[in-house]
Amino acid sequence: MIGLQHYLVLSAGLFALGVLGLLTRRNAVNVLMSIELILNSANVNLVAFSRYASGNLGGQVFAVFVIVVAAAEVAVALAIVLTLYRLRRTPNLDDASILKG
Amino acid sequence: MYELTRSLAAFRPELALLIGLLLVVVADTFAGWGRQLMTRLLTIVSLAAAFGFALELSAAGTRGPLFSGMLVIDPLGAALKLILVAAGLVTVLAFSFRNSRELHGLGHGELFTLVLALVFSCLLLAGASDIVMLYLALEMVSITSYVMVGYLKGDRLSNEASLKYVLFGAASTGSMLYGLSLLYGLTGTTSLRGIQEYLAGGIPDANRFAVYALTLLVLAGFGFKIAAVPFHFWCPDVYQGAPTPVTALLSVLPKAAGLAIALRFFYGAFSVPERGPWDLAGSIDWTALLMLVSVLTMTLGNVAALTQTNMKRLLAYSSIAHAGFLLMGIVALSENGARGLLVYLAAYLVMNVGAFLVVTLVHLHEGSFDLRDYPGLHRRAPLLTLAMSFFLLSLVGIPPFVGFLAKLYVFSAVIEQGQGAYATIAAVNAAVAAYYYFKVLKVMIIDPGNEAKPALELARVDQLRLAALALANVVPLFFWDWIEGWARGALVLYAGR
Numbered sequence: 001m002i003g004l005q006h007y008l009v010l011s012a013g014l015f016a017l018g019v020l021g022l023l024t025r026r027n028a029v030n031v032l033m034s035i036e037l038i039l040n041s042a043n044v045n046l047v048a049f050s051r052y053a054s055g056n057l058g059g060q061v062f063a064v065f066v067i068v069v070a071a072a073e074v075a076v077a078l079a080i081v082l083t084l085y086r087l088r089r090t091p092n093l094d095d096a097s098i099l100k101g
Numbered sequence: 102m103y104e105l106t107r108s109l110a111a112f113r114p115e116l117a118l119l120i121g122l123l124l125v126v127v128a129d130t131f132a133g134w135g136r137q138l139m140t141r142l143l144t145i146v147s148l149a150a151a152f153g154f155a156l157e158l159s160a161a162g163t164r165g166p167l168f169s170g171m172l173v174i175d176p177l178g179a180a181l182k183l184i185l186v187a188a189g190l191v192t193v194l195a196f197s198f199r200n201s202r203e204l205h206g207l208g209h210g211e212l213f214t215l216v217l218a219l220v221f222s223c224l225l226l227a228g229a230s231d232i233v234m235l236y237l238a239l240e241m242v243s244i245t246s247y248v249m250v251g252y253l254k255g256d257r258l259s260n261e262a263s264l265k266y267v268l269f270g271a272a273s274t275g276s277m278l279y280g281l282s283l284l285y286g287l288t289g290t291t292s293l294r295g296i297q298e299y300l301a302g303g304i305p306d307a308n309r310f311a312v313y314a315l316t317l318l319v320l321a322g323f324g325f326k327i328a329a330v331p332f333h334f335w336c337p338d339v340y341q342g343a344p345t346p347v348t349a350l351l352s353v354l355p356k357a358a359g360l361a362i363a364l365r366f367f368y369g370a371f372s373v374p375e376r377g378p379w380d381l382a383g384s385i386d387w388t389a390l391l392m393l394v395s396v397l398t399m400t401l402g403n404v405a406a407l408t409q410t411n412m413k414r415l416l417a418y419s420s421i422a423h424a425g426f427l428l429m430g431i432v433a434l435s436e437n438g439a440r441g442l443l444v445y446l447a448a449y450l451v452m453n454v455g456a457f458l459v460v461t462l463v464h465l466h467e468g469s470f471d472l473r474d475y476p477g478l479h480r481r482a483p484l485l486t487l488a489m490s491f492f493l494l495s496l497v498g499i500p501p502f503v504g505f506l507a508k509l510y511v512f513s514a515v516i517e518q519g520q521g522a523y524a525t526i527a528a529v530n531a532a533v534a535a536y537y538y539f540k541v542l543k544v545m546i547i548d549p550g551n552e553a554k555p556a557l558e559l560a561r562v563d564q565l566r567l568a569a570l571a572l573a574n575v576v577p578l579f580f581w582d583w584i585e586g587w588a589r590g591a592l593v594l595y596a597g598r
Contacts, residue, residue: 008286015279022272031268038275045282054289059282062233062291066278069240076247077267083251083260093268096261099338 007048014041028081028091032074039070108167111174113154114182115224121147122217129210137198137209144213148190148220155182159591166230170292173230173365177439180591181227181361184446188353189220191450195458195566196346202465203253203344212252216350219245223358230369231292232281235362239277239322242355243270249351250343262342269335270325277322280315287311293369300371316387319366320394326359327424330397337405340417345464348413349457352420357446360427364439367431368594391432392523399425399530406537410472412460415537416453419496422534423449426511429527433514440588441510447584448495448507448574455492455570459485462567466557472541476550482557486545488567493538495574498531502574506581 014037021034043063050059085091109116121143128139159179166173193216198204204212222241229235247270251263285291287308288299304312324332340348367387402422409415427449430442460470462485467474479486495504508531515524559567577584 011282018275028264028268032271035268035271035275038272039278042275042278042282045279045286049282049286049289053286056289058233058291059285062236062282062285065233065237069237073240073244073267073271076244077271080247080251080260080263080267083254084264087255087257087260093264096264098258099261099265099341 004048004052007044007052011041011044011048014038014044026093028084028093029078031093032077032081035077036070036074039066042066104169107165108172111158111163111165111167112172114151114158114186115221117147117150117154118186118217118221118224121150122214122221125210125213125217129208129214140210140213141193141197144193144217145190147217148186148193151220151224152183152186152190155179155186159183159587162590162593164593167228170294171231171234172225172228173369174228176591176593177443178228178361178365178594180443180588181357181446182224184443184450185223185227185354185357185361186220187447188357188450188454189216189350191454191570192216192346192350192353195454195570196349196461197562200465200560200563200566201344201346201461202468203256204346207252212249215245215249215252219249219350219354223354226358227361227365229362229365230294232284232296233291235293235366236274236278236281238358239326239362240274242326242358243274246270246351246355249347250339252344252347256342258342259344260342262339266335266339269332273321273325273332276318277325280318280321283311283315284319287315293366296370297372320363320390323359323363323366324394326355327363327428328356328398328421329394329424329428330401330421333398333401333421333424336421337414337417340420341411341413341470345413345457345461348417349454349461352416352453352457353446353450356420356424356427357450360431360442360446364431364442365594367434388432388434388520391428392520395425395428395432396523396526397425398422398428399527403530403533403537406534409537412463412470412472412475412541415472415541416456416460419534419537420453422530423453423496425530426508426527429511429515429523432520432523433511433518435514435518436592437514437517438511439592439594441507441514443588443591444510444584445507448503448577451570451573452492452495452502452504455488455567455574456496458566458570459489459492462557462559462563466559472544474551475541475544476548477552477554478557479546480556481551481554482559484564484567485557485559488571489545490542491571491574493542497535497538501578503577504574506578 018034018037022031025031043066046059046063088095124143125140128143162176164175222238226238226242229238247263247267250266251259253259288296328336399422402418406415406418427445430438464470495502498504498508512524
């Protein structure tokens, strides 16, 4: 029987994978995918809590909003990465290193 | 129906901005010479209208939930909205496409749309009373600022800055969202009021660690907006890479909105009604945690600023340090702390925007942000140097300037709570900060160099802007009774009952 715990473990795993990807990946597109993992781990949480624990639909509505915001955020982020590629011919984040100190 | 009309009436500042935003988009599609003037004028008018409405709400002392409890209006929120709209208005008036070399020849309409959207979303954030609204508003602030930072499309610095901003931002708001989802799971509701009722009932021992962990995750999102350590890494790079007028805007607006929502989150969700609105639930030492963040923030900001030679970077680290001082208002967890926060934010607005205006004007005439190009400015641009000394002395916190009163308020609030050691650390920090502010003044006034260069020909309107902002750092002292009364009257937080 699949219950709340299973979803929470899944979501914690997704969150951990996302953070790991964020810290280790150097390609900007991969980093954006890791961020999607983090956002979706929260979505799994929200929907699971809504179904099993809270007894209201607030969590599911929240999840829909998160999906919309994630799409907007990724659209902006991809546009910025695309500009990076146009200016430097690379999607590698380590090459974006003029600003430091 | 009645609820909707009542909500819309209290939503007028935001509505004014929204209508202004749409009009700017429409006006920008018309061709012709008047287009640039038109978009600028519309922006100023809608910001001024929003300011008027916020003033009205603040004076009327309106309080209550709006839009089925998504937002909330209360005197403290109205006062914060007043500061947020004023920040937008002052920045738009102080900077133009003519006095910023970086913005020369770029589209007006798009930037003004983004400015209005940023102010609008900051107002939403300052009034959010539901974690769905909180998350949406925070993301709207973030996404508009990412675009503004990357406004110089072909510029590598601007692009790199916006890339770093978007990655740090997405990571920290993602962590915050994960924390919020756990908060929803724990309490079964998305409204701050519901969360407060749950927490006030006493947290079961098994969940105490969960509450602590998820609050840390949520703090990541707030800390990112405030640029508090350890979520400050983006700040110097973004401030340096963004066009300077955008930097000036970003150094005030998201910081103020982040502090506003931190205040609302802690007091709205964690306060215990029976023990008064300033007593936090959970038998967890939130004060110690916030104090640690505040001390680290001001110390790191000040120490890192000591060695900077790029003016924008120096002001970036200085703004991190000021975030630490601003957090003192929240650490105090008292009415006087909130009042200190209000006064500090208002003072920080005039002194910081002023400093960035001077940096922009020097860049316009000299083409440099480097402190090494500042020697001899007292001869070549006396008014500019005089204004800069006002701003820097105010940032240090020297008596005749508003910066001093701001520091006085937060320090006294902290000492009143018996946190003397904390106040001492902050005082040492203020002394360290004096070193690098005075260093800039020394370079401008005493250091030799640039003797052969001609004087800076400041435009009449720029001289006026400098004078107005410089006076804004002194004149409020003569109206202090009035300001004191305003801040005192604003100390009502609607906790939702």
